[in-house]
Amino acid sequence: xxxxxxxxxxxxxxxxxxxxxxxxxxxxxxxxxxxxxxxxxxxxxxxxxxxxxxxxxxxxxxxxxxxxxxxxxxxxxxxxxxxxxxxxxxxxxxxxxxxxxxxxxxxxxxx
Amino acid sequence: xxxxxxxxxxxxxxxxxxxxxxxxxxxxxxxxxxxxxxxxxxxxxxxxxxxxxxxxxxxxxxxxxxxxxxxxxxxxxxxxxxxxxxxxxxxxxxxxxxxxxxxxxxxxxxxxxxx
Numbered sequence: 001x002x003x004x005x006x007x008x009x010x011x012x013x014x015x016x017x018x019x020x021x022x023x024x025x026x027x028x029x030x031x032x033x034x035x036x037x038x039x040x041x042x043x044x045x046x047x048x049x050x051x052x053x054x055x056x057x058x059x060x061x062x063x064x065x066x067x068x069x070x071x072x073x074x075x076x077x078x079x080x081x082x083x084x085x086x087x088x089x090x091x092x093x094x095x096x097x098x099x100x101x102x103x104x105x106x107x108x109x110x111x
Numbered sequence: 112x113x114x115x116x117x118x119x120x121x122x123x124x125x126x127x128x129x130x131x132x133x134x135x136x137x138x139x140x141x142x143x144x145x146x147x148x149x150x151x152x153x154x155x156x157x158x159x160x161x162x163x164x165x166x167x168x169x170x171x172x173x174x175x176x177x178x179x180x181x182x183x184x185x186x187x188x189x190x191x192x193x194x195x196x197x198x199x200x201x202x203x204x205x206x207x208x209x210x211x212x213x214x215x216x217x218x219x220x221x222x223x224x225x226x
């Protein structure tokens with residue numbers, strides 16, 4: 001069975017600083033996709049970044065980047081220059097045959 | 112234009128009632144999903160469905176049933192509602208091919224409260 005673990009239930013960061021959210025997963029699949037979703041208080045699920053397992057290069061999207069370590073089954077999210085609008089729940093997700101989500105990390109950006 | 116829409120956004124009902132939540136996607140995707148997010152924010156897949164295959168999470172009670180009148184719609188019917196059904200239900204869609212394959216686009220969610 002595929003599982004996704006986010007070991008940090010809550011985190012906080014000062015505005016303009018950098019924060020890293022951790023995610024590990026367990027699978028026997030070789031081809032899969034990894035995602036980070038953001039859920040602000042509005043409840044909307046918003047895709048932040050995605051990574052294909054066959055790509056060695058880490059994905060980046062503006063202030064968001066990942067550190068994908070396939071052998072270690074690790075997929076952390078780095079948010080640079082944190083902004084108040086980054087305050088949200090962040091979910092790591094794994095997709096092979098179906099989508100599995102981690103339990104989420106509640107991130108608070110402090111002014 | 113809204114990519115994935117759900118109605119209603121809020122639903123308050125009595126225990127024992129039967130209710131439906133509607134979902135529509137205008138992205139041309141081939142697969143649609145229903146998720147349940149509980150009060151602790153855990154997201155669990157309930158169903159995934161394309162025109163050929165319905166995959167049911169075995170933990171979902173059979174009081175829940177998806178109905179797909181066409182490729183763009185996947186409605187969720189719930190019979191004999193129970194207090195524990197209170198949650199936020201998300202619809203999502205994705206496609207198996209193309210640039211954004213397997214990326215799931217989510218609806219805004221429906222907050223169901225069972226009294």
